[in-house]
Amino acid sequence: MTQQWTIHVPAQIQDATSGTTYQADSWGNLSIAGLPEGVSITSLPDAVSGGTQACFEVTGTPVTTGEYPVAIVGDLYINILGSSVFISNMSSDQMIWVVESEGGPVGCTYASAQNFDAAALSDDGSCLFDAVNPCPEDLNSDGVVTISDLLALLAVFGEVCPD
Numbered sequence: 001m002t003q004q005w006t007i008h009v010p011a012q013i014q015d016a017t018s019g020t021t022y023q024a025d026s027w028g029n030l031s032i033a034g035l036p037e038g039v040s041i042t043s044l045p046d047a048v049s050g051g052t053q054a055c056f057e058v059t060g061t062p063v064t065t066g067e068y069p070v071a072i073v074g075d076l077y078i079n080i081l082g083s084s085v086f087i088s089n090m091s092s093d094q095m096i097w098v099v100e101s102e103g104g105p106v107g108c109t110y111a112s113a114q115n116f117d118a119a120a121l122s123d124d125g126s127c128l129f130d131a132v133n134p135c136p137e138d139l140n141s142d143g144v145v146t147i148s149d150l151l152a153l154l155a156v157f158g159e160v161c162p163d
């Protein structure tokens with residue numbers, strides 16, 4: 001799976017108890033916790049300024065099904081008279097549900113392909129093969145040219161090849 005997540009920090013932040021509105025400076029020292037095993041993030045920004053947003057990718061193949069509460073944690077700074085002032089730790093919670101896909105993970109299932117995916121259970125047509133075959137006579141790719149390869153050839157003898 002690959003998902004794009006967006007962190008949006010509003011320009012104004014309202015204090016829940018006093019109702020006072022502050023100008024958000026940034027949400028920094030960001031880290032993420034609670035990702036399922038096998039899933040990681042790419043390019044989580046160090047900080048997101050108030051009134052802006054940043055994107056990052058959550059990617060990988062989760063190992064175990066279940067519900068995963070994921071927390072993005074960081075330090076919230078507000079702007080008071082032009083100075084950046086630390087207010088508190090702030091956490092944003094997301095949920096990742098890992099469910100078993102019908103037919104299992106898809107990918108390239110041909111062992112001789114360059115991008116063979118051992119975890120894939122059904123082929124999605126993405127296989128890439130090395131164009132230069134050092135042994136084109138080895139039709140079943142077992143490393144030797146034998147009677148099996150000849151039988152494989154005879155089995156399709158006379159068929160018209162697709163373009």
Ligand SMILES: [Ca+2]
Nearest residue numbers: 138142144149
């Ligand atoms: Ca062979």
